Amino acid sequence: AQKVTQAQTEISVVEKEDVTLDCVYETRDTTYYLFWYKQPPSGELVFLIRRNSFDEQNEISGRYSWNFQKSTSSFNFTITASQVVDSAVYFCALIMNRDDKIIFGKGTRLHILP
Amino acid sequence: EAQVTQNPRYLITVTGKKLTVTCSQNMNHEYMSWYRQDPGLGLRQIYYSMNVEVTDKGDVPEGYKVSRKEKRNFPLILESPSPNQTSLYFCASSPSLGQGNQPQHFGDGTRLSIL
Numbered sequence: 001a002q003k004v005t006q007a008q009t010e011i012s013v014v015e016k017e018d019v020t021l022d023c024v025y026e027t028r029d030t031t032y033y034l035f036w037y038k039q040p041p042s043g044e045l046v047f048l049i050r051r052n053s054f055d056e057q058n059e060i061s062g063r064y065s066w067n068f069q070k071s072t073s074s075f076n077f078t079i080t081a082s083q084v085v086d087s088a089v090y091f092c093a094l095i096m097n098r099d100d101k102i103i104f105g106k107g108t109r110l111h112i113l114p
Numbered sequence: 115e116a117q118v119t120q121n122p123r124y125l126i127t128v129t130g131k132k133l134t135v136t137c138s139q140n141m142n143h144e145y146m147s148w149y150r151q152d153p154g155l156g157l158r159q160i161y162y163s164m165n166v167e168v169t170d171k172g173d174v175p176e177g178y179k180v181s182r183k184e185k186r187n188f189p190l191i192l193e194s195p196s197p198n199q200t201s202l203y204f205c206a207s208s209p210s211l212g213q214g215n216q217p218q219h220f221g222d223g224t225r226l227s228i229l
Contacts, residue, residue, distance in 0.1 A: 009154075035217060045204060045220040091156060101172065102147065102218075106156035 002027045004094050006105035013082055014113050021077045021108045023092030029053075031097040034068065034075045039089040039107070048090075051075060079110075087112045116141045120205050120221035127195060128229050135190045135224050137205030145208045146188040147172070147218070148180065150201040157204065163188055164210075195228045202226075 003026040013019045025034065036048040049059060051068050059066045063080045079086050092105040118139045127133055139146065147162040149172075159172030163182040177199055179191040188207075192199060202225050206218040 006156075037220075043202070043223050045206075047217040047219075050217050093157075101162070101170075102159055103173075104149075104157040104159075106154060 002029075002094060002096060002101075002103050004092055004103050004105035006090075006092055006108050008108045009106070010109040010111070012111040012113060015084055016081050018078060018080050019082055019110065019112075021079075021090050021092075021110065023075045023077065023105060025073050025075065025092070025094045027073075027094060027096060029096045029098060033095040033097070035093040035095070036066065036075075036077050037091045037093065039091065040085075041088070045091075048077075082112045084112045084114055086110060116219065118205055118207050118219050118221040120203070120224045122224060123222065124225045126227040126229065129196055130194050133192050133195060133226075135192075135203060135205075135226070137188045137190065137221060138186050139188075139207040139219070140186065141207060141209075141219065142185065143207035143219070144185070144210050145218075146182065147206045148178070148188070148190045149204045149206065150174065150199075151204060151223075152201050160190070160203075192226075195226075197228050200226060200228045 005024045032053045034051045038046045056068050065078045067076045089107045089109045091107045094103045121136045144165050148160040149157040151157050158174045160178050161180040163169045166182055166185050169180050202223050204223050205221040208216045208218040
């Protein structure tokens with residue numbers, strides 16, 4: 001069965017702290033894609049990153065970085081020097097190549113306190 | 115401007131009164147999908163469509179219908195809405211998924227309240 005687990009329901013950190021959001025996935029497929037989306041308080045869903053199962057390189061984009069480890073089936077997301085504008089719900093998602101269905105995690109609500 | 119447009123954005127209605135939420139995209143995307151978002155449950159896929167006249171059930175299709183007669187439109191139909199369908203609904207589209215693994219573009223959401 002395919003599954004995405006975001007064990008952290010809610011996290012609060014003080015501004016400028018680093019924070020890591022965990023994402024663990026389950027799939028038997030060898031070809032799949034992983035995504036992170038951000039949902040700010042305004043409600044829209046904003047695409048952050050996509051990774052395919054053959055690309056385990058970590059990625060950095062400004063203060064955001066992602067650590068993809070197939071050995072532990074994890075695709076964690078780190079925000080460095082967090083800012084209040086980072087406050088949002090963050091979703092991790094899994095897409096299997098064979099059927100194009102998408103499975104989202106339940107999301108992690110991140111509060112950045114000033 | 116490339117976008118996915120959902121209407122209405124908000125709707126309060128009563129049990130049993132048929133309603134349709136429209137979704138339209140102007141990017142010539144093949145793949146379109148509907149999700150519902152509920153507290154503590156994240157986003158769950160209702161239906162998806164890989165092209166015109168091709169639709170498939172997602173994880174929570176009960177109580178919903180969709181159609182894909184044209185590439186740009188993918189309406190979500192609630193024939194007899196019930197209170198447990200009160201939720202925030204998102205429509206999304208992408209060029210394709212299987213080959214392009216493209217990120218989805220989401221609409222702004224429709225908040226439905228069924229009394």
